[in-house]
Every structure is written in structure tokens, then in C-alpha cells.
Amino acid sequence: MDQEAQAKYGPWALITGATSGIGRELARQLASNHIHIVAVGRRHAHLDELATELKTEFGVTVLPVPADLRVPEAIQTIVSSTEGLDIGLVILNAGAELTGSFVHTDETAHLQLVQLNAVAPMQLAQYYGRRLAARGRGGLMFVSSLFAYQGVPYVAHYAATKAYLLSLGEALHVELKPYGVDVLVLSPGLTNTEMTANMDIDFSKLPLIPQQPQQVAAVGLQALGKKATVVSGLLNKVMAWENRLLPRATPVSLLGFLIKRALKRGACPEGKVA
Numbered sequence: 001m002d003q004e005a006q007a008k009y010g011p012w013a014l015i016t017g018a019t020s021g022i023g024r025e026l027a028r029q030l031a032s033n034h035i036h037i038v039a040v041g042r043r044h045a046h047l048d049e050l051a052t053e054l055k056t057e058f059g060v061t062v063l064p065v066p067a068d069l070r071v072p073e074a075i076q077t078i079v080s081s082t083e084g085l086d087i088g089l090v091i092l093n094a095g096a097e098l099t100g101s102f103v104h105t106d107e108t109a110h111l112q113l114v115q116l117n118a119v120a121p122m123q124l125a126q127y128y129g130r131r132l133a134a135r136g137r138g139g140l141m142f143v144s145s146l147f148a149y150q151g152v153p154y155v156a157h158y159a160a161t162k163a164y165l166l167s168l169g170e171a172l173h174v175e176l177k178p179y180g181v182d183v184l185v186l187s188p189g190l191t192n193t194e195m196t197a198n199m200d201i202d203f204s205k206l207p208l209i210p211q212q213p214q215q216v217a218a219v220g221l222q223a224l225g226k227k228a229t230v231v232s233g234l235l236n237k238v239m240a241w242e243n244r245l246l247p248r249a250t251p252v253s254l255l256g257f258l259i260k261r262a263l264k265r266g267a268c269p270e271g272k273v274a
């Protein structure tokens with residue numbers, strides 16, 4: 001990151017979901033560019049560990065903000081914690097998955113998923129979007145997914161929340177440009193993180209090449225200010241693009257077939273799905 005970008009996106013960056021995976025790596029890479037971090041996540045110990053690590057390695061300050069983004073009050077907690085800080089970059093990365101037959105999964109889990117993956121990023125984008133626009137420079141990054149580019153059976157609602165972020169972010173890229181605010185939607189494909197390790201899918205049965213969070217974070221930070229959207233990884237880019245060339249139903253049926261075969265026992269009760 002050059003000095004101009006550091007001035008634009010610093011001195012503080014806010015990252016939701018900074019305790020592990022892609023968000024943690026984004027925090028590390030920004031800290032290596034001398035940007036202080038407001039780190040949001042539920043796990044207090046992980047937040048404190050990150051603060052110590054980034055202070056020791058890069059000499060930056062981390063402000064830990066413990067918050068559960070499935071709870072609406074979390075937004076106010078984050079807003080109050082950042083009132084006096086000059087935030088130049090906001091990364092809306094926190095997210096969770098929900099795998100299995102849509103009709104057999106719990107409604108509460110779906111409501112929490114939409115709150116975490118869609119409602120909270122929308123509210124934070126609006127609040128910090130206003131602040132960044134008033135500041136006249138800055139960046140806003142949404143972490144979406146390759147699954148945003150098509151319907152994904154058995155991960156249907158997760159993919160729908162990611163499509164929401166993709167649509168919101170690419171529109172805001174145009175709306176906020178006149179204010180000097182760069183908006184990017186970063187779409188990772190399969191990435192080796194806690195989320196995928198805990199999913200009810202055997203990814204070895206799918207034609208996907210996993211990436212490391214370090215690679216994904218670097219792709220996002222390199223594309224910020226240059227593009228509206230970026231898909232991380234060559235094969236993933238091809239998969240996102242082929243959807244535009246094929247009839248829309250084709251990749252949806254194909255991925256549905258592949259994922260159903262790769263589901264771990266219990267994620268899709270056989271005989272119950274119509």
C-alpha cells in the first residue's frame with residue numbers, strides 16, 4: 001500500500017470478524033501498512049491476542065470491540081466505540097454459513113443468518129458510508145462469496161445473503177465514488193478457515209481449489225480503489241464468469257447435484273426433501 005492509500009484508508013480501519021480467517025488476515029496486512037485496527041468479533045480472548053500480536057509485530061493499536069452481530073444492539077456498541085476515531089476503511093467481513101435442506105433447518109437460525117450476513121453489514125455500511133462521504137475519502141469493503149454469483153442448493157440462504165451484499169456493494173461503488181469513497185465487493189471461493197472446516201460439506205468431493213486467507217486478503221486489498229468487485233482465485237473467477245455465459249438454471253442444478261453428493265450425514269435428511 002503506498003503512502004497515498006495509507007492516508008486514504010488510515011489511520012484507523014474497522015474490521016468485523018477480525019478474530020479468525022480472512023478478517024484476521026486483513027487486519028494483519030493492514031497493520032503491516034501502519035494502519036490501526038478496530039477489531040469486532042465475539043471471542044474476547046482472540047481479540048486480545050490479536051491486539052498483542054499486532055502491537056508487537058507492527059507497532060499498531062488494536063481497539064477490541066466484542067460484539068455479537070446477530071443481535072441488533074451490536075451496531076450501537078460498534079458506533080459508540082468508534083465515535084472519536086478517524087476511520088478511513090470499513091471492512092464488513094463477519095459472516096457465518098448455514099448448510100442443509102432449507103425446509104428442514106430451524107427458522108431462528110435463518111433469521112440470525114440474515115441479521116449477521118445482510119442486515120448488520122447494510123446498517124454499518126450506511127452509518128460509516130455517511131461518515132466516509134463526509135470525510136471526503138476512504139474505503140468500504142464487503143466480503144461476499146463466489147456463491148453470490150448463483151443460487152446454491154443446500155447452502156441456499158447463505159448464498160442469497162452473499163448475493164445481497166454483491167448487489168448492494170456494486171451499486172454503492174457507483175453512488176459513493178463522487179464522495180471519494182472506494183467500495184469493493186471481495187468474493188472469496190473456498191478458503192481454508194474455521195468456517196469451512198466446520199461445514200457439513202466434504203469439500204474434497206467438489207471441483208474447487210482452496211485458497212489461504214492470506215491470499216484472499218491480499219487480493220482484496222490490491223483491488224480496493226481499482227475495481228467494484230473481485231473474485232479471488234483464477235478457477236473461481238472462471239466459475240463466476242461462466243454463469244454469465246450459460247443459461248442461469250444450468251450451474252444451479254449442477255452445483256446442487258455436486259453439493260448434495262458432498263453433504264455430510266444429517267445435513268440433508270434423505271427421503272424428506274421433495
Ligand SMILES: NC(=O)c1ccc[n+]([C@@H]2O[C@H](COP(=O)([O-])OP(=O)(O)OC[C@H]3O[C@@H](n4cnc5c(N)ncnc54)[C@H](OP(=O)(O)O)[C@@H]3O)[C@@H](O)[C@H]2O)c1
Nearest residue numbers: 017019020021022041042043069094095145190191193195
Ligand atoms: N472460507 C471460505 O471458503 C469463504 C468463502 C466465501 C466467503 N467467505 C466469507 O468470508 C468471511 C469470513 O469468513 P472466514 O472464512 O474467514 O471464516 P471464519 O474464520 O470462521 O471467520 C468468521 C469471522 O466472523 C466472525 N463472526 C461470526 N459470527 C459472528 C457474530 N455473530 N458476531 C460477530 N462476529 C461474528 C467470527 O468471529 P467470532 O467467532 O469471534 O465472533 C470470525 O472472526 C465470511 O463473511 C464468509 O462468509 C468465506
